[in-house]
Amino acid sequence: MELSSPAKINLWLRVLGRRSDGFHEVETRLCKIGIADTVQIDLLGSGNDVELTCNVPGIPLDESNLVMKALRAFEQKTRQTRSWRIHLEKRIPSGAGLGGGSSNAAVVLRAVNELCGNPLKLVDLLKIAGGIGADVPCFLLDTPAADGSGRGEQVTGVEFPWKLPLVLIKPAFPIPTPWAYQHWKDSKELRGVLYGPQICPWGEMVNGLERPVFEKYRLLPALKTWLLSQKGVTAALMSGSGSTMFAITKSGAEAGALAEEARRWCGETAWVQATETLSSIENPA
Template sequence: MMKMKLSPPAKINLSLRILGKRQDGYHEIETLMTFVTLEDSLELELISEGKVTLECEGQEAPSDHTNLAVIAANAYLQEAGLKSGVKIFLEKHIPSGAGLGGGSSDAASVLRGLDALHDGRIGRASLSSIAAKIGSDVPFFLGYAAAWCRGRGEVCEPVSFSGFDRSVLLVKPPFSVSTNWAYSRLENAKKIPGLPYDSQSSPWGDLSNDLEVPVFEKFPLLGIIKRWLLERVEVEVALMSGSGSTIFAILREAEAADHLMIRIRSLFGSQTWVSSCKTQFMHL
């Protein structure tokens, strides 16, 4: 019996620029992403039966064939020419529809784990090719930790931010945002007066997220949360991650996290999900 446990990390987009629409229907992007220490828990077990099964607990996520972890396992077995199967146990801590890449991270961990269990049968290049077909964020999660990602997100250039790790607050109201919807609204969206969109200076460069314009237009609460965070002296940077609905804040001091979490829940409601974690610039 061969098993492996993995800890798929969440990510935040420190910056996200939309450069235009491509002929294939996707958008050309340039984004700076990094892992954070919020993680799912995933266990793989090889079985003789030629099927993939999933048991999923925790944060809401599909537990059928539409789950990216299952899609990744089936894609790996097909690419490797294997007739065996896999049992996947997934404990979700990363919320879905949050812009934190939880599903993509799970898929990448399945690919890495299965290749390790099969002694590197298909290798990194094939893993990257499979990952890009599953989703635009999946190649990043194969182990870059921090990278500029271009194309539709699948072309990753690792970067090093040694010494720049920070404490991070993640704030997600009780709703999700569809990535496809957010991109579809780019051309017609308008900024809401009084909400913050300007680029922010940081040790990682000038940071902004072009998707805030369409998302804040429909969900102004996200812009209000971002504005409130930026007004706090403890906060160095605050932005929406990906297409939302998570707003993250990079803190000047880790000690500020606890009291900010209490204030956020008090102001924005007990159903608002808040988590404290850290950037994780070390590569897997």
């Protein structure tokens, strides 16, 4: 099987507080976008050998990869093993807050279930996915958007009628998600930076993790302020725990123009892409 594995942005992410289990309670809306990896998976037969490859150097190919965690969780639940060949053709940068690894894990979970004759129902897959990572369950749903609660793993599919043009900008550095949550409680807002909700037809765009991340990575608040000052920009926000910033524009042409400006503003080390949100269950190009 060869499957598309889309990225996501968080249109909002509200951190409600630390839970007794050490995780944080959140409310978020995740929206799939038109940037995607490709996952190729082959069932080789009986056995327990797994060959995991990737086109991007530095991506871990051992048991720490979320794809391997998804496969092992499936094996444990079904009490059966197979031999697999899995290749990840990555276009979504890692450490970006775009859910690339989570999306890959969800795609592999659905694929191995199908190739093994669908022994598990969606509710079972969702439970497995929630144990792998908070963003994984949303990628199992066929809706273009999902609302997440709890750690983010309790998901409800959302129909999303908007096809929003946007620009993604990821600086050269990644941001570990655990670090952002660990520093959330004691972080402070920087003067002159917009943290409050940005009112849009699809909801109030806000991200509670901007506070700790902006305090340490000062390029990001400067980038958000710059984006909000640009022509045609409706809203700008950090996605997830960063380091990707995104700006929603009024038209695709304005997104393309903004991407060119952003490449000049950020320099050659930044990853910049113009794309759009998905408004149907069709796979991104």
